[in-house]
Amino acid sequence: MEALSATSIIWLAFALAFCFGALGQKTSFCTMGAVTDILVMGNWSRMRMWLLAIGVAVLGAGALHAAGLIDLDKSIYRGASFNWLSCLVGGGCFGAGMVLASGCGSKTLIRIGGGNLKSLVVFIVLGLVAYMTMRGVLGVFRVGVLDKVTLTLPGGQDVPALLRSAGVEAQTAFALGVLGIGGGLTAFCLFKRDFWTLDNLLGGFGVGLAVVAAWYVSGHLGYLAEDPETLQEAFVATNSGRMEAFSFVAPSAYFLELLMLWSDTSRKMSFGIASVLGVVAGSAAWALLSRSFRWEGFAGVDDIARHLIGAALMGFGGVTALGCTVGQGISGISTLALGSIVTFLAIVGGAALTIRIEYFGVSGGCTK
Numbered sequence: 001m002e003a004l005s006a007t008s009i010i011w012l013a014f015a016l017a018f019c020f021g022a023l024g025q026k027t028s029f030c031t032m033g034a035v036t037d038i039l040v041m042g043n044w045s046r047m048r049m050w051l052l053a054i055g056v057a058v059l060g061a062g063a064l065h066a067a068g069l070i071d072l073d074k075s076i077y078r079g080a081s082f083n084w085l086s087c088l089v090g091g092g093c094f095g096a097g098m099v100l101a102s103g104c105g106s107k108t109l110i111r112i113g114g115g116n117l118k119s120l121v122v123f124i125v126l127g128l129v130a131y132m133t134m135r136g137v138l139g140v141f142r143v144g145v146l147d148k149v150t151l152t153l154p155g156g157q158d159v160p161a162l163l164r165s166a167g168v169e170a171q172t173a174f175a176l177g178v179l180g181i182g183g184g185l186t187a188f189c190l191f192k193r194d195f196w197t198l199d200n201l202l203g204g205f206g207v208g209l210a211v212v213a214a215w216y217v218s219g220h221l222g223y224l225a226e227d228p229e230t231l232q233e234a235f236v237a238t239n240s241g242r243m244e245a246f247s248f249v250a251p252s253a254y255f256l257e258l259l260m261l262w263s264d265t266s267r268k269m270s271f272g273i274a275s276v277l278g279v280v281a282g283s284a285a286w287a288l289l290s291r292s293f294r295w296e297g298f299a300g301v302d303d304i305a306r307h308l309i310g311a312a313l314m315g316f317g318g319v320t321a322l323g324c325t326v327g328q329g330i331s332g333i334s335t336l337a338l339g340s341i342v343t344f345l346a347i348v349g350g351a352a353l354t355i356r357i358e359y360f361g362v363s364g365g366c367t368k
Contacts, residue, residue: 006237009222010274013237016217017278020210020246024110024279025286027203029053031325032098032107035351040359045195049203050329052189056208057334058182061215066174070219073156074233076240076322077337082157084342085149086142090321091328091343094249095350097313098325099358100306101126105248105314105324109276113283116296118303122311123252129315130253142320159336177336211245211330218271219243239270245334247327249318251276321346 004012023029027049034046064070072078098104101122103111108126111119132138155161159181163173189195189204222236223243235243239254251272261267287293298304318324321343323332329347332340 003224003236004221006268009217009237009271010269012217012221013214013271013274014278014281016210016213017246017275018282018285020106020207020275021110021113021279021282021284022286023203023206023210023282024106025114025283025292026290027199027206029110029203029207030107031104031329031347032102032351035095035348036099036355039352039355044192045197045200048189048192048195049200049207050325051185052200052204053207053211054330054333055182055185055187055189056205057211057330058178058336059186060209060212061334062174062178062182062336064212064216064220066178070215070223070243072158072335074219074235074243075335075337076242076244077328077332077335077340078156078158078161080152080154080156082151082153082339083147083149084151084339086146086320086322087339087342088346089146090317090319091346092317092350093313094317094321094324095347095352096354097310097315097317097350098347099351099354100310101314102307102310104326105252105318106246106279106326109248109279110283113280113285114287115293118296118298118307121298121304122307122314124256125308125311126249126315126318127252127256129312130249130319131257131315133316133319134250134253138316146320157338159338159341162338181333181336207326207330211326211334214245214275214331215243215334218245222271237269237271237274239272244271245331246275247272247323247331248276248279249315249324249327253315253319317350 029049030046031050034050037043037046061072065072101108102118105126108119108122112123133142153161155165159177160173163176164170218235218238224234224236226232227234235241238244239250254270255273255276258267258273321328323343325347328340328343333344
């Protein structure tokens with residue numbers, strides 16, 4: 001099967017992200033809100049929605065891989081190098097940043113679609129700091145300090161590879177990883193009957209399936225066994241040159257770069273950039289349709305400072321950890337990469353610590 005054209009891949013990415021944005025707006029899918037709900041109210045509904053999306057993504061991506069339609073080893077998440085310090089520091093910074101900025105990367109895009117001008121400022125700062133962390137002054141620190149601390153696992157740093165190194169047969173190891181993590185998370189979320197509301201199920205299954213569809217579009221429909229220009233394997237319209245699913249930090253930086261260097265013909269629309277635009281468009285469409293669209297601005301100087309710091313932390317953290325709550329927390333974990341799991345835990349930990357300080361103070365008493 002020949003790969004689809006770059007234009008087709010970009011439009012498919014936009015369409016899937018449009019659905020993601022509409023679902024996020026309708027169901028209040030929010031990972032920062034999920035952690036806050038648990039710590040402040042003891043409510044696990046939104047966390048179960050996020051975990052259900054992860055479980056569905058793991059099962060779906062695993063099925064595509066087992067069927068030979070995609071190769072998860074060709075994503076950015078798997079590999080021999082486990083940059084554990086980058087995952088911990090980047091994830092922790094991102095988790096803290098999303099609390100200060102009132103939402104993660106995907107939620108920022110969803111809030112922009114709903115008329116939130118604060119999130120537009122967050123998006124711009126997040127993208128600029130992300131670019132600085134990829135290729136600028138912060139990138140020197142990232143590469144020279146954090147990324148140098150690595151653990152090399154010759155067999156790969158994904159869960160099936162770790163099981164294989166322990167003597168488990170390859171197919172069995174993969175099945176155990178997919179069913180254990182994906183099936184376990186899905187069962188955990190659906191076990192509670194009061195979780196079974198339309199929005200919770202739509203958010204969990206819908207976001208998870210959107211990530212699976214993104215893998216199929218990029219990793220199968222966009223796969224070139226031999227690029228006619230380079231004569232090497234390639235994936236159409238991706239910034240990384242590898243197959244991609246949804247992630248919203250680096251693509252935000254690439255979107256700003258495209259706008260700033262529009263006349264440079266080497267800069268082109270990509271899968272990630274189309275995804276960013278699609279989420280905003282889908283969110284805006286649902287907000288207008290449901291009449292929930294509202295303009296919202298900053299309350300004052302303190303509010304501005306809080307969001308700017310949060311945006312900077314997310315931009316730095318998202319690039320350092322190779323992804324955000326969606327990029328690592330759903331897309332990455334769907335590949336069963338150990339780095340993605342560590343980043344997920346670091347994001348939750350960073351967010352929980354920041355929420356605890358903001359809402360309860362270091363002593364544990366409620367301050368608000």
